[in-house]
Amino acid sequence: MARRTQSRYIFDIEDNYRVFRHQFFVNGARRADCTTCENRVPSSEPYHHHWRNDIENNRSHCIQIGSKEKDILNRIEDQAIEEFILCDGSIPPRTNDFLLEAGMDAVPQLLRFLSYGTEKLEATVGFYVDVKKERMYYESSPLNIENHLDIGEAVDMIFSMLLEKISNYVLLHQRVPLEACVIRRMKVTVKRFCVSSKSNSCKLPLQYRVKNATEVNGKGSFKYSTDLAKLSETYINNKDKNQHIPATLKINLYTFRVCRTSKELYAVPYLLRGDDVENTPTFIIQTDVVGDFQGLLEIRNIRKFLRVDTQDRVFECRQCQSHFVDRVHLALHKQISCGRNFMVWHMDKDAIELHENCLPLPKEYFKYEWVGLAGKSI
Known part of the structure; x- marks a missing residue:
């Protein structure tokens, strides 16, 4: 039988404390508790006290x-810089190490x-590949990233x-493996x-967008109407005054967290004021990449x-018949058109690029050496 790993997040009450735990399961049997997610507060405290001082999680x-970083971003905007070269000197030279560190750290940090x-960002990635006596450049098609929590995926x-694509190409044309x-x-x-002044919407992470849980459920829309701005x-x-939200405000609020161990994204309670989840207005708190408040988005079907999804399931792309075990991966795969528009160029191996x-x-901010190539001079 295939090994199936899952996790869940629970609250336990122990000796007048409410304990938050992240638990890992293998084939339905609990194997371990995640130590980086566990925290406890007095059971009488509101749920958001679990997260308000969790600095390490935010990092x-x-x-x-x-x-200084804002000045760099302004220069990037003023000089129309859209291309960034990762210098190979800042990462160990072995190909596997380069790809691992670039994929896990360097590129996500830049984005x-x-x-x-x-x-949103529109990102394209290209690899310079040396094989035998040839040099080639492989480039992906652009992918839109509409929430900073989607960057890793x-x-x-x-x-x-x-x-x-590289593996298939070199095997076909150079007769060698990757x-x-x-x-x-x-x-x-x-x-x-x-962000424009006319924009008043922020997108959910893709993991939650694919659930369509902000749509009105079969029972119709809520009778409750609220002024989101207020x-x-x-x-x-x-929040700024570290005070409780007025008890007269009957709403439920949730917020996003990221597990430092598994990097999983999950939603947890911030404020629970109504047991009737069908009729209590419920919102998810949206924050930007520095943790600043962006807005509230109403969730119409909080259970969904x-x-x-605890069932074993394989999702198939109807266009290319590729298989995925995650809806998010299938959605990203579709966004880049199954990789059909990926490009490859043959280059002169002795050529020198001058920019x-x-x-x-x-360097004091970035772990790796990135150089931006200006589209225009100032």
Whole structure:
């Protein structure tokens, strides 16, 4: 039987304390508790006290942006910088190490930085590949990233499909496996779509968008009507002053967390005021890549929103018959058209690329050496 790993998040009451736990299961049997997610507060405290001081959790998916970083972003915008080269000197030279560190750390860190102040990113990844005596450049098609919490999954999908394309190509034309290729350099092209004054919407992470839980359920819409702007103002004022939200406000609020161990994204209670989940207005708190409040989005079917698909299931792409065990991976796969528009160029191996108006990104902020290629000079 195939090994099936799952996890769940629960609250336990122990000696007047409410304990939050993340538990791992293998084939239905509990194997371990996640130590990085567990925390406890007095059972009389509101749920958000579990998360308000959880600084380490915020660091796992949020970044810090100061005045120097904002100046860099302004220069990127002013100089129309959309192409970024990852210098191979900052990562161990072995291809496997390069790809692992680029996919897990370097590219996600760059995209999180560039996502600050944007509604979405359009990202394209390219690998410079040496095989035998040839040099080629493989490039993905653009992928839209509409929530910073989708960056890890999006990068993983692009890398996986690029490596699959490279493997198939070199096996067909050079008669060698992927292991014969040397990859020590890459380029990431990113178009930033900055937040406009007319924009008043923020997208859910793709993992939750595919559930369609914000749609009205079969019983019709809620009778309750609320002013989102006023509700958001109430939330911000009480959060900033570290006060309780007025007891007269009968709503349920949830917030997103990311497990530092497994990197899983999940939704947890922030404020629960109504047991009747069918009729109590329920909202998810949206935050940007630095953790600042973006807005509240109403969830019409909270059970569907929180439910984890516990059944073994394989999703098939109708276009190319590829199989996936996750709806998010299938959705990303469809966004890049099954990889049909990926490109490959043959290059002169001895050619030297010269670029003017380069912008090295600050080493004190970035773990790896990125250089932005300006589209115009100032």
